[in-house]
Amino acid sequence: MTDTRTKTRVCLLGLGAMGTxxxxxxxxxGHPLTVWNRTPAKAGALAAEGASAAADPAAAVAAADLVVLCLLDDSSVEQALDGVDLTGKDLVNxxxxxxxxxxxxAAWAQARGARFLDGGIMAxxxxxxxxxxxxxxxYSGSPELFAEHREVLEVPAGARFTGADPGFAALHDVALLSAMYGLFAGISHAYALIRAEDIAPKDLAPLLxxxxxAMGARFAAGAAERLESGDLTTGVVSDLAMQAAGTGTFLRTAEEQGVSAELIRPYFELMRRRLAAGPAEHGGEDTAGLIDLLVGR
Structure with missing residues (x-):
């Protein structure tokens, strides 16, 4: 039997699918766990497994060494902890x-006497x-909090500290998810192209x-190196001028297949804008140059 007397006491506010x-x-x-949810019935499953269900957030926070928030949005955090004494508490959002x-x-928590970590769940x-x-x-925010509670934080999933800036965890989270959705968009367009043909999606899947x-890993690493060095032309295999010239083929193919190009057209338009801004200057670049176009450089 696990000795819970030496285990960090955890309070969990928010019992949706992820919180549960x-x-x-x-x-x-083996961590003593106190839970609270705005809809009390949702605490039933964890209570049956040994958690203590608190009547309100203040009672849950008072019972814990580490306070974990997994709520709907930032305003829900504000509402749940309104008036709760956070002095000396460690908050992980x-x-x-x-x-x-x-x-x-983070500033809000510090003003109330608490240490703070923000988190972005990649799972x-x-x-x-x-x-x-x-x-x-x-995770990002208090390095001391992260070091002290790292073992506890690593129980549900791996823990990666991104820096003392409390905004960095969310920034990493959204950056990776944005790349994911861009990838999903391309895959969706690919399947749409074959939808009316005698090509089984399951046959295209392994090719995709x-x-x-291969190409995602190559572009991610290459773009990072070019952005840091500022050199967008050395060693370029498929330059911007060549790729922009080829976009018409993709658009015509979509039209022939009766497929909307709305998922890929914006990227092609960025290529053309970058090239139009200076064919001689930008034509020999890698497409990593489009990144600076997005941020107005």
């Missing part, structure tokens, strides 16, 4: 938010508590996986 998965992982590891919200919430609930699933959480894995 987090709570279950801490319970399995796993509520999805923006970098600005993370920074503001779905079934991955929580399953180390081999590869899920992890970005292989191609995108």
């Amino acid at each position: 998965a987090l709570g279950r992982a801490w319970l399995a590891a 796993l509520t999805t938010g923006t970098p600005a919200e993370g920074r503001a919430r 779905v609930p079934p991955m929580i508590g399953v180390p081999e699933a590869g899920g992890y959480v970005f 996986t292989e191609w995108l894995g």
Whole structure:
């Protein structure tokens, strides 16, 4: 039997699918867990597994060494902790938010005498508590809090500290998810192109996986190197001028297949804008130059 007397006492506010998965992982590891949810019935499952259900957030916070928030949004955090004494408490906010919200919430916590970490969960609930699933959480904010509680934070999923700036966890989270949605957009367009043909999606799937894995890794690493060095032309294999010239083929193919080009057209338009701004200057560049176009450089 696990001796819970030496385990960090965890308070968890928010028992949606992710919150429940987090709570279950801490319970399995022997951590005394106090939970609260705006809808009390949602605490029933974890209470049946050994958690203590608090009547309100103040009672939950008072019972814990580490306070974890996994609520709907930033305003829910504000409402849940309104009037709660946070003096000397350690807050970990796993509520999805923006970098600005993370920074503001850190200042808010500090003003109330608490240490603060913001987090970005790079996993779905079934991955929580399953180390081999590869899920992890970005953290940013108090380095001291992270170092002190790292072992506890690593119980549900891996923990990756991104820096003392409280906004960095959310920024990393949204950056990776934005790349994911861009990838999904391209895959969706690819399947749409073959939808009316005698080509099975399951036959295209392994080709997409292989191609995108290779090209995605190559572009991510190459773009990072070019952005840091400022050299957008050395060693370029497929320059901007060549790629922009080829976009018409993709658009005509979509038209022939009766497929909307709305998912890929914006990227092609960026190519043309960059090239039009200076064919001689930008034509020989790698497409990493489009990144600076997005931020107005």
